Amino acid sequence: MxxxxxxxxxxxxxxxxxxxxxxxxxxxxxxxxVFYMGEDVADYGGxxxxxQGLLDEFGHERIVDVxxxxxxxxxxAVGAAQEGMRPIAELMFVDFFGVAMDQIYNQMAKNTYxxxxxxxxxxxxxxxxxxxxxxxxxxxxxxxxxxxxxxGMKVVVPSTAYDAKGLMHNAIRDxxxxxxMFHKRLMGIGWMPAPDGPKTPVxxxxxTIPFGSADVKREGSDVTVVTLGLxxxxxxxAADSLAEExxxxxxxxxxxxxxxxxxxxxxxxxxxxxxxxxxxxYRSFGVTGEIIATAAEDALADLEAVxxxxxxxxxxxxxxPLENETIPDVEDIAAAVExxxx
Amino acid sequence: xxxISKEKLTGFYEDMVTARYYEERLQEEYLVGxxxxxxxxxxxxxxxxxxAAGHEASGIGVCHHLRDDDTVTAPHRPHxxxxxxDVDLDRMTAEIFGRETGLSSGKGGHMHLFDPEVNFACSxxxxxxxPPAVGAGMAAKKRGEDSVAVAFLGEGAISxxxxxxxxxxxxxxxxxxxxxxxxxxxxxxxxxxxxxxxxDGSRRADGFDMPGIRVDEDDVVDVYRAADEAIGRARDGNxxxxxxxxxxxxxGHFMGDPETYRPEEDQELAKERDSIExxxxxxxxxxxxxETMESIKTAAHERVDEAIEWAKEQPKPDPDAAYEDAxxxxxxxxxxxxxxxxxxxxxx
Numbered sequence: 001m002x003x004x005x006x007x008x009x010x011x012x013x014x015x016x017x018x019x020x021x022x023x024x025x026x027x028x029x030x031x032x033x034v035f036y037m038g039e040d041v042a043d044y045g046g047x048x049x050x051x052q053g054l055l056d057e058f059g060h061e062r063i064v065d066v067x068x069x070x071x072x073x074x075x076x077a078v079g080a081a082q083e084g085m086r087p088i089a090e091l092m093f094v095d096f097f098g099v100a101m102d103q104i105y106n107q108m109a110k111n112t113y114x115x116x117x118x119x120x121x122x123x124x125x126x127x128x129x130x131x132x133x134x135x136x137x138x139x140x141x142x143x144x145x146x147x148x149x150x151x152g153m154k155v156v157v158p159s160t161a162y163d164a165k166g167l168m169h170n171a172i173r174d175x176x177x178x179x180x181m182f183h184k185r186l187m188g189i190g191w192m193p194a195p196d197g198p199k200t201p202v203x204x205x206x207x208t209i210p211f212g213s214a215d216v217k218r219e220g221s222d223v224t225v226v227t228l229g230l231x232x233x234x235x236x237x238a239a240d241s242l243a244e245e246x247x248x249x250x251x252x253x254x255x256x257x258x259x260x261x262x263x264x265x266x267x268x269x270x271x272x273x274x275x276x277x278x279x280x281x282y283r284s285f286g287v288t289g290e291i292i293a294t295a296a297e298d299a300l301a302d303l304e305a306v307x308x309x310x311x312x313x314x315x316x317x318x319x320x321p322l323e324n325e326t327i328p329d330v331e332d333i334a335a336a337v338e339x340x341x342x
Numbered sequence: 343x344x345x346i347s348k349e350k351l352t353g354f355y356e357d358m359v360t361a362r363y364y365e366e367r368l369q370e371e372y373l374v375g376x377x378x379x380x381x382x383x384x385x386x387x388x389x390x391x392x393x394a395a396g397h398e399a400s401g402i403g404v405c406h407h408l409r410d411d412d413t414v415t416a417p418h419r420p421h422x423x424x425x426x427x428d429v430d431l432d433r434m435t436a437e438i439f440g441r442e443t444g445l446s447s448g449k450g451g452h453m454h455l456f457d458p459e460v461n462f463a464c465s466x467x468x469x470x471x472x473p474p475a476v477g478a479g480m481a482a483k484k485r486g487e488d489s490v491a492v493a494f495l496g497e498g499a500i501s502x503x504x505x506x507x508x509x510x511x512x513x514x515x516x517x518x519x520x521x522x523x524x525x526x527x528x529x530x531x532x533x534x535x536x537x538x539x540x541x542d543g544s545r546r547a548d549g550f551d552m553p554g555i556r557v558d559e560d561d562v563v564d565v566y567r568a569a570d571e572a573i574g575r576a577r578d579g580n581x582x583x584x585x586x587x588x589x590x591x592x593x594g595h596f597m598g599d600p601e602t603y604r605p606e607e608d609q610e611l612a613k614e615r616d617s618i619e620x621x622x623x624x625x626x627x628x629x630x631x632x633e634t635m636e637s638i639k640t641a642a643h644e645r646v647d648e649a650i651e652w653a654k655e656q657p658k659p660d661p662d663a664a665y666e667d668a669x670x671x672x673x674x675x676x677x678x679x680x681x682x683x684x685x686x687x688x689x690x
Contacts, residue, residue: 043603044531067501067537068468068529096467099502134388134440136451138466191380191598314668319440319448320388325661 015188038090109152145286166209212259403565415471469502498529
């Protein structure tokens with residue numbers, strides 16, 4: 001396993017989708033047992049560019065287009081994984097999980113435990129998450145909390161190209177099922193403008209980022225903002241604007257939810273005493289509550305103020321003014337930080 | 343064979359040219375502000391847009407048998423079906439533009455249109471309209487009513503569990519449901535032969551002991567006749583039918599789809615096989631002159647333009663409305679809401 005290369009030493013910048021695809025291609029070259037299966041992943045190259053170019057390199061036997069039948073092919077990935085292969089199976093939108101949830105949470109996630117460790121399921125479930133382009137309630141969710149809540153799956157959410165590559169290498173090599181949730185707005189797709197942040201230097205050599213290693217994307221002393229995915233970039237933008245007002249914000253990117261790096265979160269909270277958790281997922285029973293509970297359990301004495309910024313508990317609306325209202329933006333984050341900083 | 347009157351045929355024509363022009367106008371409006379580099383989150387029409395140009399014969403040929411109390415569930419490509427089912431065109435258009443007076447007050451968008459006045463609904467998740475159609479059929483049967491339910495889905499959806507399970511449930515319960523597969527040969531980038539073992543989807547019916555009918559050409563008259571048999575069977579209490587109708591996808595899967603996977607000949611073929619041109623031939627053979635057809639078309643286009651103009655003038659929703667409608671009877675602490683329109687389902 002190659003050690004994590006320092007990104008600043010690399011000239012080459014990649015979009016998040018290119019970085020993710022590079023890791024998949026590397027692993028496929030290294031290991032004949034790795035294959036990628038999903039809807040429109042071969043000739044189309046993935047609706048969100050998650051497999052762009054892989055068909056030319058590996059052909060239809062290893063980049064496998066499947067019928068629209070999530071139960072069948074996600075379950076088939078479980079079966080193949082239990083036979084020792086290393087399938088990567090893509091669920092086009094995370095919102096479609098309901099169609100195949102039994103295979104995901106009753107088979108993929110539980111078979112290792114129910115077999116007493118006698119079988120394992122070394123597969124990766126990749127899926128596109130996130131809103132912000134008015135695609136309404138069935139195509140815009142993140143559902144981080146849903147997958148992290150159900151035991152047995154490791155859950156990974158990259159926010160930059162550098163992280164996307166290292167986490168993907170780790171995901172494919174991991175002997176457990178990993179849910180790899182990529183935000184559409186971070187991928188660098190032509191038709192869906194991304195913020196500048198996710199395009200980062202990416203080493204050409206392979207490297208892994210261990211799960212459970214949150215990344216301090218910005219150091220600060222006044223307020224800790226814990227977040228993931230797209231909202232890392234929104235938090236960083238908020239932090240930059242607040243810096244002009246003299247508020248020094250630390251931004252922690254969780255990078256994985258299972259396992260969760262509580263040490264990095266607690267260390268920061270002990271330093272700043274003020275915590276804001278930002279999540280594009282629904283407010284109740286989700287990541288925000290989990291992080292705050294963790295801080296309360298282990299750093300209560302250090303906590304002076306807490307706030308959460310998340311999607312309200314309504315389905316994601318279609319019309320632009322409604323969606324702008326519900327999905328947390330830079331101003332919402334800045335306001336929450338100011339409110340705990342008073 | 344059912345005789346089809348000249349009036350009926352001109353009725354088909356009116357709906358078909360309405361649906362086609364509606365798609366053309368939506369395409370134009372959708373691209374406003376999204377170019378030169380296509381940006382899905384810009385412009386006056388939000389979100390994805392899946393156009394149904396080339397599918398008209400199916401929606402119109404089937405829905406011309408239906409009454410307002412018959413239920414239709416449509417997939418993510420719903421406009422032609424909605425038009426044929428008499429969904430309120432103005433409010434549907436306002437919904438697509440994300441306006442307050444839209445069918446769903448701007449919350450649903452084009453894949454999630456609901457018009458309870460004519461029992462129309464659609465869903466953006468493949469094949470997931472089938473089970474609710476079975477439920478509507480169940481309700482009609484339990485109440486002793488002769489209404490029927492029609493579930494539309496694409497040929498790419500026929501491998502879904504929800505579809506296959508629905509066929510079985512409708513069959514064992516003898517429910518008044520018609521399943522309509524719109525076969526446009528493409529499941530996004532996947533040609534039919536790579537995603538379904540039997541190319542004739544209507545053969546799926548054999549496994550569920552129900553009749554299966556396939557119409558090979560997208561000819562609205564043939565569709566109307568086949569639907570007559572299927573819907574008649576359902577209405578007479580003789581159970582479900584599976585209908586597969588050949589249509590063509592004139593556009594990409596969604597607006598912005600580069601269609602690099604699709605041979606150009608196939609795109610050309612889809613445009614050549616024009617069900618509207620076929621119907622015009624039929625109308626001519628019934629003695630309908632060009633002038634009459636032209637005036638029907640002109641009126642239909644005016645109706646569409648009016649709907650689009652009306653929709654664009656409608657107010658955008660108040661951001662605070664985002665918190666309403668998650669519940670009809672909101673639990674305490676949740677924003678209260680008065681339903682603006684009569685509720686379609688049960689109230690407590």
